[in-house]
Amino acid sequence: MKGSVKIDTQNLTPEEVFITTPQDFKLPEPLPLDCGRVLKEVNIRYETAGTLNADASNAVLVTHALSGDAHVCGRHTPDDRKPGWWDEMIGPGKMVDTNKYFVICSNVIGGCSGSTGPQSIDPDTGKPYHMNFPVITVADMVRAQKQLIDHLGIKKLLAVLGGSMGGMQVLQWAVSYPDMMNAVIPIATACQFSPQNIAFDWVAREAIKADPNWNGGEYTEDTVPARGLAAARMLAHITYLSEESMSRKFGRSLQNKDAGNSYEYDFDFDFKVESYLQYQGQRFVERFDANSYFYITRATDYFDLTAQTGGDLAKALENVKAAFLVVSFSSDWLFPTRQSKEIVDALLKNRKQVSFCEIKSGYGHDAFLLEVNTLGRMVRDFLHHQQGRR
Amino acid sequence: MKGSVKIDTQNLTPEEVFITTPQDFKLPEPLPLDCGRVLKEVNIRYETAGTLNADASNAVLVTHALSGDAHVCGRHTPDDRKPGWWDEMIGPGKMVDTNKYFVICSNVIGGCSGSTGPQSIDPDTGKPYHMNFPVITVADMVRAQKQLIDHLGIKKLLAVLGGSMGGMQVLQWAVSYPDMMNAVIPIATACQFSPQNIAFDWVAREAIKADPNWNGGEYTEDTVPARGLAAARMLAHITYLSEESMSRKFGRSLQNKDAGNSYEYDFDFDFKVESYLQYQGQRFVERFDANSYFYITRATDYFDLTAQTGGDLAKALENVKAAFLVVSFSSDWLFPTRQSKEIVDALLKNRKQVSFCEIKSGYGHDAFLLEVNTLGRMVRDFLHHQQGRR
Numbered sequence: 001m002k003g004s005v006k007i008d009t010q011n012l013t014p015e016e017v018f019i020t021t022p023q024d025f026k027l028p029e030p031l032p033l034d035c036g037r038v039l040k041e042v043n044i045r046y047e048t049a050g051t052l053n054a055d056a057s058n059a060v061l062v063t064h065a066l067s068g069d070a071h072v073c074g075r076h077t078p079d080d081r082k083p084g085w086w087d088e089m090i091g092p093g094k095m096v097d098t099n100k101y102f103v104i105c106s107n108v109i110g111g112c113s114g115s116t117g118p119q120s121i122d123p124d125t126g127k128p129y130h131m132n133f134p135v136i137t138v139a140d141m142v143r144a145q146k147q148l149i150d151h152l153g154i155k156k157l158l159a160v161l162g163g164s165m166g167g168m169q170v171l172q173w174a175v176s177y178p179d180m181m182n183a184v185i186p187i188a189t190a191c192q193f194s195p196q197n198i199a200f201d202w203v204a205r206e207a208i209k210a211d212p213n214w215n216g217g218e219y220t221e222d223t224v225p226a227r228g229l230a231a232a233r234m235l236a237h238i239t240y241l242s243e244e245s246m247s248r249k250f251g252r253s254l255q256n257k258d259a260g261n262s263y264e265y266d267f268d269f270d271f272k273v274e275s276y277l278q279y280q281g282q283r284f285v286e287r288f289d290a291n292s293y294f295y296i297t298r299a300t301d302y303f304d305l306t307a308q309t310g311g312d313l314a315k316a317l318e319n320v321k322a323a324f325l326v327v328s329f330s331s332d333w334l335f336p337t338r339q340s341k342e343i344v345d346a347l348l349k350n351r352k353q354v355s356f357c358e359i360k361s362g363y364g365h366d367a368f369l370l371e372v373n374t375l376g377r378m379v380r381d382f383l384h385h386q387q388g389r390r
Numbered sequence: 391m392k393g394s395v396k397i398d399t400q401n402l403t404p405e406e407v408f409i410t411t412p413q414d415f416k417l418p419e420p421l422p423l424d425c426g427r428v429l430k431e432v433n434i435r436y437e438t439a440g441t442l443n444a445d446a447s448n449a450v451l452v453t454h455a456l457s458g459d460a461h462v463c464g465r466h467t468p469d470d471r472k473p474g475w476w477d478e479m480i481g482p483g484k485m486v487d488t489n490k491y492f493v494i495c496s497n498v499i500g501g502c503s504g505s506t507g508p509q510s511i512d513p514d515t516g517k518p519y520h521m522n523f524p525v526i527t528v529a530d531m532v533r534a535q536k537q538l539i540d541h542l543g544i545k546k547l548l549a550v551l552g553g554s555m556g557g558m559q560v561l562q563w564a565v566s567y568p569d570m571m572n573a574v575i576p577i578a579t580a581c582q583f584s585p586q587n588i589a590f591d592w593v594a595r596e597a598i599k600a601d602p603n604w605n606g607g608e609y610t611e612d613t614v615p616a617r618g619l620a621a622a623r624m625l626a627h628i629t630y631l632s633e634e635s636m637s638r639k640f641g642r643s644l645q646n647k648d649a650g651n652s653y654e655y656d657f658d659f660d661f662k663v664e665s666y667l668q669y670q671g672q673r674f675v676e677r678f679d680a681n682s683y684f685y686i687t688r689a690t691d692y693f694d695l696t697a698q699t700g701g702d703l704a705k706a707l708e709n710v711k712a713a714f715l716v717v718s719f720s721s722d723w724l725f726p727t728r729q730s731k732e733i734v735d736a737l738l739k740n741r742k743q744v745s746f747c748e749i750k751s752g753y754g755h756d757a758f759l760l761e762v763n764t765l766g767r768m769v770r771d772f773l774h775h776q777q778g779r780r
Contacts, residue, residue: 035655135655195636195663196628202664203624205657206671207597210617227600234593235625238586243726246585252694265425265525265692267595267684273585274592281596294657302655304642333633333723 018091018098020047020074020084022114025148031109032143037134041123044148045114046070046106049090050098052152059154060096060383061145061181062086062105063162063169065368066236066296067288069113072105073098088372095376096383104152108169109144110136110296112289118217119289131217136295138165138303142172149180159383160322161185163368164335165296168303171343175305178321183386185379187327188368190339191305191313191346197334200239201297204232208290217291229290230281237280242331242364246273313346320347324354325382327375329367355382408481408488410437410464410474412504415538421499422533427524431513434538435504436460436496439480440488442542449544450486450773451535451571452476452495453552453559455758456626456686457678459503462495463488478762485766486773494542498559499534500526500686502679508607509679521607526685528555528693532562539570549773550712551575553758554725555686558693561733565695568711573776575769577717578758580729581695581703581736587724590629591687594622598680607681619680620671627670632721632754636663703736710737714744715772717765719757745772 023046030038047070052059062072064085073090075083090096090103107115110133118133149157160173160181167189174184193201208214211228219225241249250273269275309315324347328340337358347354359374361367368375413436420428437460442449452462454475463480465473480486480493497505500523508523539547550563550571557579564574583591598604601618609615631639640663659665699705714737718730727748737744749764751757758765 131657135657137655192642194633195640195642195661196631196633198642198661199624199628199636199663199667202659202661202667203597203621203628206617206621206624207593207600210597210601210621212602227596231593231596231600231621234589234596238589238593241586243584243586243723246589250585252582252585252588265527265688267521267525267688269592271585271588271592271691273589277589277592298655298657301661336633 017078018074034137042116050102052102059102061160063166065164070107089376095380108141112292118291157181159183163187174320183323185325207231226285233284234277234281240365244362314349326356329361332365334365407468408464424527432506440492442492449492451550453556455554460497479766485770498531502682508681547571549573553577564710574712575715597621616675623674624667624671630755634752704739716746719751722755724755
């Protein structure tokens with residue numbers, strides 16, 4: 001262990017503030033990419049929680065979804081308003097207990113939260129890449145993460161776990177580096193994006209393109225394509241919820257008006273679901289970059305575990321060695337249970353070790369961030385079992 | 391019958407070209423609207439097919455969906471490339487046989503295909519209304535249609551039928567004018583839009599707003615917000631298809647490339663589903679107006695048959711007199727079968743005459759335009775039975 005873990009969490013109780021600190025790892029060599037180009041001077045922003053044990057056997061890599069980042073748990077400062085995105089599940093004494101496990105999470109390349117992405121400076125020109133950044137694949141993201149894991153002195157991960165695009169990375173890890181982990185937990189994901197999802201991504205990017213501020217990706221901090229990016233996020237956000245959760249959460253309630261016959265017809269946001277989306281869109285613009293949105297969504301569009309095997313998923317998975325826990329959510333229509341079952345079936349065909357659970361939930365795709373108790377218990381027990389097997 | 395039917399179809403066989411002609415009816419009085427404003431000098435663009443019989447008892451009103459128009463069947467000229475939007479179902483010798491029935495279809499107010507809408511000249515200013523056009527409701531659309539039916543000398547329609555937003559008009563007809571028809575056929579519709587649908591409409595309009603050409607609705611023929619309107623249409627188009635139909639039609643096939651490992655990663659349209667959507671978006675811009683898109687989608691957002699009855703659908707339907715044929719499609723997720731069943735349940739609670747069928751189809755919401763054989767047979771038999779009952 002090379003001393004990159006600066007926070008000693010052993011003396012913290014779950015009640016105390018749990019501090020995590022962003023760190024940077026600069027890849028020593030240029031990173032070769034699937035598109036044929038190489039990426040120079042790559043930085044990986046990452047965070048860790050817990051302590052790597054003496055034989056480096058308690059490391060759990062968490063991979064993040066489209067709009068996630070390296071800040072998976074804890075707070076950066078004691079008065080941070082918001083903790084990491086999976087803080088409810090990961091931390092000292094939590095379901096993924098950082099008193100037991102050494103948790104690592106890194107921002108994907110192509111992203112906009114510290115790792116090298118389209119807004120980074122191209123060393124060849126001294127200017128931001130913008131849309132000259134090379135197209136990134138999920139396998140490229142994983143290739144960069146592998147270098148981080150090597151750098152941290154970890155020969156074999158206890159597990160790789162993640163949801164949505166994070167789940168795609170999990171699957172890619174199991175295929176690309178079969179000897180590098182005991183177990184994988186792909187959650188609310190699929191071995192390939194459906195045409196419907198590709199279509200939604202296309203329209204989201206078209207909405208960004210329609211914003212003149214986007215300007216082919218050549219915008220500055222003062223001229224971000226806020227309107228287009230907000231529209232893209234709102235569209236995506238609809239796909240993260242279920243019809244059921246939207247109906248329960250908003251119904252047809254109006255904003256600042258009584259329902260019923262008191263309609264004052266209007267084109268401004270009027271229904272509560274509209275003002276909610278508007279708020280989500282605006283918040284997203286504050287923390288996410290439009291060009292990154294192009295690169296990361298395109299990575300999910302192109303992701304296809306069966307691309308090299310002529311559509312044969314069993315063949316694509318024949319060399320994996322990890323034990324699988326595959327989790328889906330009943331109301332998730334972005335990554336329906338059917339797609340998780342395809343993975344399970346292909347693993348069973350190969351006589352691989354696989355557990356599967358569809359969690360009953362009304363939250364849609366967002367359930368992987370919200371059903372923390374049910375999901376967390378499952379992950380906890382599975383990790384515990386994997387550790388016992390070593 | 392006031393002689394407004396100019397086409398004698400009696401001598402045409404289905405093999406011959408069936409000509410229909412757009413006609414205009416100017417409302418004699420200003421039209422009062424739900425929003426409290428009145429619309430002056432309203433024009434209704436409509437078409438008819440078949441001949442009204444002596445006792446005016448064979449009239450069938452067809453109501454159109456969001457992007458539809460009055461041109462429901464036949465061709466305007468013998469060499470017209472495309473017939474009306476429901477031509478496969480309606481015409482001489484067809485399922486809705488214009489040798490028997492007098493079919494009427496009119497463009498909704500707020501539309502952009504001949505009836506008064508936001509691009510019409512405001513008689514008070516001599517300039518186009520644009521976004522100063524009053525907000526239109528589905529009940530307003532129906533109120534205008536009622537005047538057309540009166541003008542045509544029809545005391546009682548044999549039936550009112552339509553799908554999607556057309557189905558909303560059908561339901562509104564049954565409630566607003568219970569003595570005006572023998573039967574109604576609401577297809578692939580609901581008594582109210584779900585919050586998910588409202589959300590999709592919101593994002594579609596946001597995409598139009600993000601296009602600087604929209605300019606608050608103040609564009610000219612040379613500066614239409616084509617990019618935003620195309621994005622809006624593409625988004626809506628995804629909701630008209632099913633995941634199943636998209637997978638079957640496009641899969642993950644690439645445009646002009648072999649599948650598999652020959653990806654050349656790209657942000658231009660690459661997947662076939664992307665180029666298909668792009669094409670649909672561009673075609674839509676040629677025939678539809680962005681401001682109309684605002685008005686008509688807003689009418690569907692606000693449509694709620696239960697708005698006056700505190701959410702009680704049975705109460706909302708207690709005074710209807712028409713016999714109902716309610717039709718849904720199994721893979722329609724924009725107006726799922728559940729919503730049709732709500733209508734059926736409310737009618738049964740009131741001991742109304744109602745038939746219901748969910749047609750098994752993989753086409754999603756578009757099935758109401760594509761499952762012509764199954765739907766048409768059902769409509770034919772139901773209409774025949776209604777005529778027999780007179």
